[in-house]
Amino acid sequence: MATLPMAPHAAAISSFTTRPLYSPSSRSHRLLLARFFSAAPAPALAKGLRATASAVEVGGVKIAREDVVKEDDPTNNVPDTIFSKIGLQLHRRDNHPLGILKNTIYDYFDKNFTGQFDKFDDLCPLVSVKQNFDDVLVPSDHVSRSYNDTYYVDGQTVLRCHTSAHQAELLRDGHTHFLVTGDVYRRDSIDSTHYPVFHQMEGFCVFSPDEWSGSGMDGTAYAAAELKKTLEGLARHLFGAVEMRWVDTYFPFTNPSFELEIYFQDDWLEVLGCGVTEQEILKRNGRRDHVAWAFGLGLERLAMVLFDIPDIRLFWSNDKRFTSQFSEGKLGVKFKPFSKFPPCYKDMSFWINDAFTENNLCEVVRGIAGDLVEEVKLIDNFTNKKGMTSHCYRIAYRSMERSLTDEEINNLQLNVREAVKDKLKAELR
Numbered sequence: 001m002a003t004l005p006m007a008p009h010a011a012a013i014s015s016f017t018t019r020p021l022y023s024p025s026s027r028s029h030r031l032l033l034a035r036f037f038s039a040a041p042a043p044a045l046a047k048g049l050r051a052t053a054s055a056v057e058v059g060g061v062k063i064a065r066e067d068v069v070k071e072d073d074p075t076n077n078v079p080d081t082i083f084s085k086i087g088l089q090l091h092r093r094d095n096h097p098l099g100i101l102k103n104t105i106y107d108y109f110d111k112n113f114t115g116q117f118d119k120f121d122d123l124c125p126l127v128s129v130k131q132n133f134d135d136v137l138v139p140s141d142h143v144s145r146s147y148n149d150t151y152y153v154d155g156q157t158v159l160r161c162h163t164s165a166h167q168a169e170l171l172r173d174g175h176t177h178f179l180v181t182g183d184v185y186r187r188d189s190i191d192s193t194h195y196p197v198f199h200q201m202e203g204f205c206v207f208s209p210d211e212w213s214g215s216g217m218d219g220t221a222y223a224a225a226e227l228k229k230t231l232e233g234l235a236r237h238l239f240g241a242v243e244m245r246w247v248d249t250y251f252p253f254t255n256p257s258f259e260l261e262i263y264f265q266d267d268w269l270e271v272l273g274c275g276v277t278e279q280e281i282l283k284r285n286g287r288r289d290h291v292a293w294a295f296g297l298g299l300e301r302l303a304m305v306l307f308d309i310p311d312i313r314l315f316w317s318n319d320k321r322f323t324s325q326f327s328e329g330k331l332g333v334k335f336k337p338f339s340k341f342p343p344c345y346k347d348m349s350f351w352i353n354d355a356f357t358e359n360n361l362c363e364v365v366r367g368i369a370g371d372l373v374e375e376v377k378l379i380d381n382f383t384n385k386k387g388m389t390s391h392c393y394r395i396a397y398r399s400m401e402r403s404l405t406d407e408e409i410n411n412l413q414l415n416v417r418e419a420v421k422d423k424l425k426a427e428l429r
């Protein structure tokens, strides 16, 4: 992922979820109010894409397709592929790697903080722009607010892009210790570790002045020390006796902010992002004079290493050869690939226009090929004398479950080319 220079308030952050909220993965920082991706029927629905149900229920809230996918509304950029994931709640399946991981983290908090943490895993992913951004102090010009990075249902409503969206309301409801697990949604490029829907767990813990008064530390230092102790314990609970390090970073809602990394399988792996909650958030939500710590971790990222799962699309598989390998309470059982099907690469070159972004391209490709697309990668890029810029992308098609036929792939590629022409207004070369 490209690292771009950023405004000081949005300094580059390294990733701890499958994609960091506050690092600039997008090429364009402008608000792109155009609808690049229509939910109009895809020319050929890839085999394996299930027909979309017309309504689902999450946490007692009924969500109909029309509530989320609004083809004619220029302030909406939610495609059917995304609507089809709402309500699946992989993290609530006890036999699924994400559910197993969630429960193992619950066990850690239950054992070390018995009865203290309230758990939420069924909060509706449709939230207001205020909840997702304003309430956690995300600056008004921050890149994560752009239509290129976030799924907007309308100008005031988004599919949450992080579980931090629930911090303020839970605080206001009187909760002081909580864990929030949920599906989160981000527009992004395509490769084996990125998927536009993934799962996070948020932790939050408030301290009152009497808790740190005798410690010889100020509130912030006390919360930071408690945070580090708690999360080092969690990392050992999940990974065993590993080497760890703390890396300073930036989030709009915490200060100081850190990432925890562990040395695992010969590499440093970011496990989570965290920090001491900004006073302003506590003050606005009824906890003036208190301090708090917060963390957010990406469940897929951890599950991929703990269970040896090589591709993020597998989490969504209903194939028995995947699902039957995991069972409740068994963290870290190594996944055995049922077979490795060959990838097929197709290149396409086109002249881009000013509105072009890689995220839009990826959405178009995903709209046609669904989970049969493994990677979309820029392999060549030049600007001619007239100032026209050409991009060449290599698309890798590969099923996790079966071999694809040449005919099928050629068809997909043909449809992708048409869609790139129609929807992105790119001129194919």
Ligand code: PHE
Residues within 6 Å of the ligand: 017, 020, 021, 022, 161, 162, 163, 164, 202, 251, 254, 273, 274, 275, 294, 295, 296, 297
């Ligand atoms: N919400 C952050 C993200 O998604 C993670 C985070 C949560 C960081 C809480 C600090 C505290 O990138």
